[in-house]
Amino acid sequence: MNYWLMKSEPAVFGIDALAAAPRQTTAWDGVRNYQVRNLLRDDFRRGDRAFFWHSSCAVPGIYGSLRVVRGGYPEPAEPRWYQVDVRLLRRFARPVTLSMLRQHADGSLRDLCVLRRGNRLSITPVTSGQWHRILELADHSTG
DNA sequence: GCCAACGTTGGC
DNA sequence: GCCAACGTTGGC
Numbered sequence: 001m002n003y004w005l006m007k008s009e010p011a012v013f014g015i016d017a018l019a020a021a022p023r024q025t026t027a028w029d030g031v032r033n034y035q036v037r038n039l040l041r042d043d044f045r046r047g048d049r050a051f052f053w054h055s056s057c058a059v060p061g062i063y064g065s066l067r068v069v070r071g072g073y074p075e076p077a078e079p080r081w082y083q084v085d086v087r088l089l090r091r092f093a094r095p096v097t098l099s100m101l102r103q104h105a106d107g108s109l110r111d112l113c114v115l116r117r118g119n120r121l122s123i124t125p126v127t128s129g130q131w132h133r134i135l136e137l138a139d140h141s142t143g
Numbered sequence: 144g145c146c147a148a149c150g151t152t153g154g155c
Numbered sequence: 156g157c158c159a160a161c162g163t164t165g166g167c
Contacts (some may be wrong), residue, residue, distance in 0.1 A: 055166085120164050131166095
């Protein structure tokens, strides 16, 4: 099983919109970057998990997690681009903010893609160690 | 709104 | 294939 981090602007599609969607499931589409397209096409598998990142908003960070319920398949209208289906797994009581992640950017989080300068990919891989560390921050944070 | 970073485009 | 111009991302 792979772990991922998937960014979205909450003004466009945020975790609340996913929570309100039928079966809390949606197609994650609209990716227009070839590196990310290739991840969706070649590396996403049903059962993978992903963090849901809110970007371009007041408090950027991880607001919950997703499960991949369908691996990569072509967008119906533009089949050279790929999408996956995701279902809401958890909504965190409090987000794991970018600021928190920076404060804990030692150990397993040192190489977290989203902490690297100039990172612009909307989907990045997460290691198993990073995944579990971030869940600790979500569950043990007192805000 | 600013701006750094970086992907894409297109002329040559 | 080079590279300057341009567009987009996304934190601040």
